[in-house]
Amino acid sequence: MEDGMSSDEDYYSDRDSLDGLENEDSEFHCTPPKGPTTKVITKESLLAAQREDLRRVMDLLSLREHHARTLLIYYRWDVERLFAVLVEKGKDFLFDQAGVTVVEHQGLESPLGSTITCDICMDDVPSGETTREDCGHCFCNNCWTEHFMVKINEGQSRRIRCMAHKCNAICDEAVVRNLVSKRHPDMAEKFERFLLESYIEDNKRVKWCPSTPHCGNAIRIEDDEFCEVECSCGMQFCFSCLSEAHSPCSCLMWELWAKKCRDESETVNWITAHTKPCPKCHKPVEKNGGCNLVSCICGQAFCWLCGGATGRDHTWSSISGHSCGRYKAEREKKSERAKRDHYRYMHYYNRYRAHTDSFKQESKLKEIIQVRVSITEERDSRLRDFSWVNNGLLRLFRSRRVLSYSYPFAFYMFGDELFNDEMTKEEREIKQHLFEDQQQQLEGNVEKLSKFLEEPFDQYSEDKVMEIRMQVINLSVITDTLCQKVYECIENDLLGSLQYGNHNIAPYKSKGIEKASELTACWKANDSDKYPPSDCGASELDRPSGSGSSDESGCSSRKRARKDSPGGGLFDLNLPAEVIDRN
Amino acid sequence: MIDFGRVQKELQECSRDMAASGIKVSPKSDNLARLVGTIPGPIGTPYEGGTFQIDISLPDGYPFEPPKMQFATKVWHPNISSQSGAICLDILKDQWSPALTLKTALLSVQALLSAPEPDDPQDAVVAQQYIRENQTFLATARYWTESFAKASSLGVEEKVQRLVEMGFAEAHVRSALEAVGGDENLALEKLCSG
Structure with missing residues (x-):
């Protein structure tokens, strides 16, 4: 919320100076605009969309992807909160809460050819047909598979816990994938989809587009949930309540x-x-x-x-x-x-x-x-x-x-x-x-x-x-x-x-309801969210026009500037979003 | 499909150490999906001396889904419905783990009898009483144990006598009373329906 407020103020102060008569100092305001930071997430780009968050967590904690995903699902894809917990309570607490165990249990591996009694079916099974999870608990593959199936059917794909009583550990998604796909390939697919869609369902920054019939897209916003967006299917809606865009009504x-x-x-x-x-x-x-x-x-x-x-x-x-x-x-x-x-x-x-x-x-x-x-x-x-x-x-x-x-x-x-x-x-x-x-x-x-x-x-x-x-x-x-x-x-x-x-x-948008831009799969992780490539392009194009960058002025005396760079100014309040996109 | 192999093994295991645990599990019929568990009332509680029967039905996904358990014997307890016998216990719901067994589940139920959790009640009336008038609660629970959980208790003998006077055979009366957990009216219904 605070972020939202301060950015609003910035915005207003920009505007105030533009409305005033002295526009000479407007060069100071030449920071790139907060361009379309909302993204359309399609079925195809869903994986790419979460890649960045995963990457951040993996890099910081040197984790494998499935552990990072488990953490993020538990913390509802709120990377900032996850990091805050890490700083305040430490790594062990963080992992323990989310059910992540990264202890190696190599010493516990049984020699090949021996048999193990599975505590679930109570049968003796060759050790080759058993799987040991990261938490150290080992059961036979049949029982694991059954357990996974039940949990997937219950809609619990995102947090399948180990079968041992009071074990809080979340099962390795690779194990689930492998075992389930051997017996029920269709269920493995379902599991995969549920897991991926956690990024939409468990994430307050991402929501399904409310279009009917559903276009299959989701929209991701960057900071303030009180905003209005346009999906690539053309649907315009209020991100907060998912009904039609209605500002300045709450x-x-x-x-x-x-x-x-x-x-x-x-x-x-x-x-x-x-x-x-x-x-x-x-x-x-x-x-x-x-x-x-x-x-x-x-x-x-x-x-x-x-x-x-x-x-x-x-x-x-x-x-x-x-x-x-x-x-x-x-x-x-x-x-x-x-x-x-x-x-x-x-x-x-x-x-x-x-x-x-x-x-x-x-x-x-x-x-x-x-x-x-x-x-x-x-x-x-x-x-x-x-x-x-x-x-x-x-x-x-x-x-x-x-x-x-x-x-x-x-x-x-x-x-x-x-x-x-x-x-x-x-x-x-x-x-x-x-x-x-x-x-x-x-x-x-x-x-x-x-x-x-x-x-x-x-x-x-x-x-x-x-x-x-x-x-x-x-x-x-x-x-x-x-x-x-x-x-x-x-x-x-x-x-x-x-x-x-x-x-x-939702704050006033001079350029109209923001069109969410397609998320490109090749999007570089270190590209700051605030300056997506399309916008940088636009601002660079404008910069050479120098004085023209302040051509938007509220006063009619500035019209000559418009002739030079018609509809191209950085601060052109009348510039539709579409034109910028084209640039 | 229910893993009957495992259920068989569980039953064997259970009967092996019945003397130690006091917990008994037996099939209701030849179908292993419906069973009856018996637990003794824990010592030092108002349930002491009673024998409580619990209806168990196993879902298709057992042991990957929790067994369904319900008290067949009427019991006065904040986490057990005084009407239906439904049990409010986390391991029978989302905390179930396939590594638990019928015996361990029944042990948990027994532990629940010793340690009620009135903040998470199944029966609000009982829970209120437990918190506000604990003495009354203890008396009621003891009375219910006497009346319903003790086959040899006086109350039962009186019921048997009354039902026998109605013209039913004593053996039938006793089995009917046992089957319905000591409720005289239910026993009468059962006897009348044959």
Whole structure:
């Protein structure tokens, strides 16, 4: 946890200086970014994935692999904890706890041809048909095999103990493998798989991808379990609770919200969820575009969020002052509590839903924009680079996501279900205002960004396209900063000040949900986790651009830098993860 | 499959030193998978003087899986169900080792009679009594031993007499009582069902 906190702070301080005006010293921040440290572990790379941990333990304690594995399984693949126990309690304790015996028993070997009485079947067996484990206990191979079979069937493959009473030693996996495969090859395979999968099942840093049907992959994270990841199968999820990525909602909030939505959806019919009555003709209107200024077929324009009529003066440049996202407490005291609760829920639900729907609508924009780009490219234009529109679109998706989940967050943060004891009514009100200010700002800018991205720029003159480009770039930077601020507000002022509740959220990722990278089998063990090869490549590429490395600046005055290294800067907040990966 | 060779050897071994250990294991029928173990109540405990019968059934994986053991004689003990006779003992569960035998398992059960573990109870009522009213517990345990674990005890003679008066043959009554661990009602049921 502490690590997570401090790295967060680092991150923020980086950002702060970037948002400021003096960017000259940004060279100091040229440490390689914490690139994708999450890894996809496939069936094929499972062995390679645990190799590094095994290697560390084997090297430090000069152990054989199976002993290292036994130790790691016992300590749930937590190498740090294992080493801590070693330092505090010593090697003997460490081994004893995990059932590792590394004493040699060569002196005890019986001469060939002699017979031994196996204490299990009570038969006399030639010594050649017996096996002595590391702990010194010797039984006949038949009994060992039977014992292994029973344990494998019981699902105990990872910790098969010696057969002797009160012997805590874990059996050598090679012995299990050899003996079992002679009689039951299929069981030996099962054993092998169970053993390998311990790395996933018994390891808090690794979890199966929750995709259905299951893609067969697992995801490994490096430090903070409160993060959101994308598997190579495309599944995006919260690593902590394995449901869909839901930050800035905490896992508990999301669980409650999802359940509430399921329950309430039966009373809220499709119409309420998908349409709004036109304030003039009262026909239900379904939204077919991404932005929230809706025109009814009757000609009336209205705000999709609050449903209120807006005149023709209601332009997009003035939506930032549009404050319908604020929850206004029911003024009439007469309305009973249940009704108020329902209204409250509907307020947040409708906004959550509106942004989720916008997101879906906007997803279609991607193809439309590709077409527009290719049309514009065919024209002999001085505009060559269109990364701004793609980056802007990605920024829109990400901000939209933050915005939609910020509503269920607010529902619980400022409701009386979870934090009634945490703050007074006054405190709550102040905090709610603080949060809603941030949320409103973000909302206004996201809508503006959406509007500019929907412009059919392929039909415009070059100057106009340049203007749109400028707006999109600007708004991208602004929304990114605002998202960051919303998270900061949540983490520091809201969740951070809780005394009883323990709510953690995945930190804000400017580049969107991190895509876990494939784990390569040839991955060198001494390659630090933090700087996987793919990232080093990216940063090296960027470094020559020198001053360009600070081109991300929140201010529009920096745009010239973007021309030099479009979408390539180290700190480019608008740079999608994909672009970096390509580099 | 049960390793019957080993079970045979265990039975021989057990009968060889029965005099020393006091522990007896005998097959219930000609099928070696179902057996009855007998242990004497440990001296210096409220179970002293009683003879306790334990039903044993061997799973297919024996000796790689633990035998199933259950008291057939009713007994008042924190780790043994006063209703079913189920035993809460680690070596009969996850601490079982194939190197243990029926005899060593029964010895452990006998040791359990001397050293109850009320913190890990099978019978919560008994365990509560053991902790809070130890005197009452000792009296109850002694009474149960008298009533159920002593074939020659007065209580049993009275039961035999009552059942004989109902018109059953004395030999049948005695074997029925023994089979159900001295419970008069169960014996009556058994006698009625033939």
